[in-house]
Amino acid sequence: MTHPPMAPTTPLPIARETGELRAAITAWRAEGLRVGLVPTMGALHDGHLSLVRLALEKADRVVASVFVNPTQFGPTEDFAAYPREESSDATKLARAGANLLYTPAVETMYPEGFSTTVTVDGVSRGLCGDRRPGHFQGVATVVTKLLMRCLPDVAVFGEKDYQQLQVLKRLALDLDIPVEVLGAPIVRETDGLAMSSRNAYLSPEERDVAPTLNRTLRRVAADILGGADVSDCLEWGMGELLKGGFSSVDYLELRDATTLTPLDEAPEGEARLLVAAKLGKTRLIDNIAL
Amino acid sequence: MTHPPMAPTTPLPIARETGELRAAITAWRAEGLRVGLVPTMGALHDGHLSLVRLALEKADRVVASVFVNPTQFGPTEDFAAYPREESSDATKLARAGANLLYTPAVETMYPEGFSTTVTVDGVSRGLCGDRRPGHFQGVATVVTKLLMRCLPDVAVFGEKDYQQLQVLKRLALDLDIPVEVLGAPIVRETDGLAMSSRNAYLSPEERDVAPTLNRTLRRVAADILGGADVSDCLEWGMGELLKGGFSSVDYLELRDATTLTPLDEAPEGEARLLVAAKLGKTRLIDNIAL
Numbered sequence: 001m002t003h004p005p006m007a008p009t010t011p012l013p014i015a016r017e018t019g020e021l022r023a024a025i026t027a028w029r030a031e032g033l034r035v036g037l038v039p040t041m042g043a044l045h046d047g048h049l050s051l052v053r054l055a056l057e058k059a060d061r062v063v064a065s066v067f068v069n070p071t072q073f074g075p076t077e078d079f080a081a082y083p084r085e086e087s088s089d090a091t092k093l094a095r096a097g098a099n100l101l102y103t104p105a106v107e108t109m110y111p112e113g114f115s116t117t118v119t120v121d122g123v124s125r126g127l128c129g130d131r132r133p134g135h136f137q138g139v140a141t142v143v144t145k146l147l148m149r150c151l152p153d154v155a156v157f158g159e160k161d162y163q164q165l166q167v168l169k170r171l172a173l174d175l176d177i178p179v180e181v182l183g184a185p186i187v188r189e190t191d192g193l194a195m196s197s198r199n200a201y202l203s204p205e206e207r208d209v210a211p212t213l214n215r216t217l218r219r220v221a222a223d224i225l226g227g228a229d230v231s232d233c234l235e236w237g238m239g240e241l242l243k244g245g246f247s248s249v250d251y252l253e254l255r256d257a258t259t260l261t262p263l264d265e266a267p268e269g270e271a272r273l274l275v276a277a278k279l280g281k282t283r284l285i286d287n288i289a290l
Numbered sequence: 291m292t293h294p295p296m297a298p299t300t301p302l303p304i305a306r307e308t309g310e311l312r313a314a315i316t317a318w319r320a321e322g323l324r325v326g327l328v329p330t331m332g333a334l335h336d337g338h339l340s341l342v343r344l345a346l347e348k349a350d351r352v353v354a355s356v357f358v359n360p361t362q363f364g365p366t367e368d369f370a371a372y373p374r375e376e377s378s379d380a381t382k383l384a385r386a387g388a389n390l391l392y393t394p395a396v397e398t399m400y401p402e403g404f405s406t407t408v409t410v411d412g413v414s415r416g417l418c419g420d421r422r423p424g425h426f427q428g429v430a431t432v433v434t435k436l437l438m439r440c441l442p443d444v445a446v447f448g449e450k451d452y453q454q455l456q457v458l459k460r461l462a463l464d465l466d467i468p469v470e471v472l473g474a475p476i477v478r479e480t481d482g483l484a485m486s487s488r489n490a491y492l493s494p495e496e497r498d499v500a501p502t503l504n505r506t507l508r509r510v511a512a513d514i515l516g517g518a519d520v521s522d523c524l525e526w527g528m529g530e531l532l533k534g535g536f537s538s539v540d541y542l543e544l545r546d547a548t549t550l551t552p553l554d555e556a557p558e559g560e561a562r563l564l565v566a567a568k569l570g571k572t573r574l575i576d577n578i579a580l
Contacts, residue, residue, distance in 0.1 A: 115412035116464035174406035
């Protein structure tokens, strides 16, 4: 007895060389089509696929890139262990409607003699910028390169990496890169946990604890909006996370939604509540709008 | 009696806003034309105009930008005093065949909140990089911005700023900016002095001394090629400059022509002999191929 065939999926064209990528984009441009780019590090989940869908609303053709960028990992971080799943990524991207997967080799991104870095000051400070030295420089440099290789009309990033999104918006504005940088809302599991490729690292016990992160964020945000003292709320939130089973809290902070300036009282304009905490060896981040 | 009329010159269109620049370029692109960019800081001389002519050989339309970039001047350098001569610059550019002068205001290049820098390591080290801290970071950042605003097929820079040229070639390669960065040979006065906007600072006495710079370079290069010891030749050259009337020598060095790695013996591949020296308050630079 044979298994029934899988539902057919159009195979997604894969470009590994910049020449192939540019040829595809040149052909689309010649037809007058708008191009969107969704840069990812692969190990795709529904959060990533929501970026592809948003890009398809803003552009006629969407390139998803998969590149696990060594320069944004610290020496003690999980670059080697970071999950790589090209075949299933390609299938997911095709189903989400992407038109091309661009997945360059590390050697073509950083050939011998490579010596340029892009640094975004200001919004890179504090939060993950302090905890992961060099991380946002690595992100800003690789995203500049991907934008230059693709020259898209729009590039979509997830709000889950909220500080990264603000860094990249600032980058495109400052360097006059002719692209619209768009953020897409966080996609969550039913229990509120923000989707992340790193969730795969969690043990079953840790997975049970993980939703405390978002639950605590929502409670702290409600209390601040209700008029409670900001620093009291943040302190209470950090205690909740540790009590709930997190091993440490990197930060829980209220910041201006665009400049990421720290706020110590209830905001007048848009604000964002951001958290990073460790659950065993896994570092989880989350954030919500106030 | 009236003076005879000047030879008529087609007035050069001037764009001050990025929108105007991009509109002109979009129109050229729609005609299938290739675009060249010649970034300058104005106070144009025949050296700059040779860049425009080279750009016209490589592209159908040429934009010359004039922007005295504050971020590439050190705190003790001559930013405020740097000559600004827009009207005569525009006339010279029109005569050389440029199609557009782009001259943005400082506030539109670096608006409030600007926080991004582009750094090219390696080729930026030593030579002018050591003597002018932050200089090449300022150059790399502003040139990235100009390239992004113009998106030219080719950008032309003078070999007089030889280290700058190598920095910008490395920058475009590393960031995958889709542009060909071309160097144009140094244009010299009849006595060998490399043309420079800063030559205008020289007193008549200093102007008499200035050609010693190129004369010494040529003599040192000939001696090295003739088999003399490199460090002896460089030491002799520095002595000649001081004896000839220069007040100090920042550097006189033999370097690999592309990587700018210092060479302490006669080169096997292409090499460059580079010098910077002060004549009173004016710092002059020059270089020649070996």
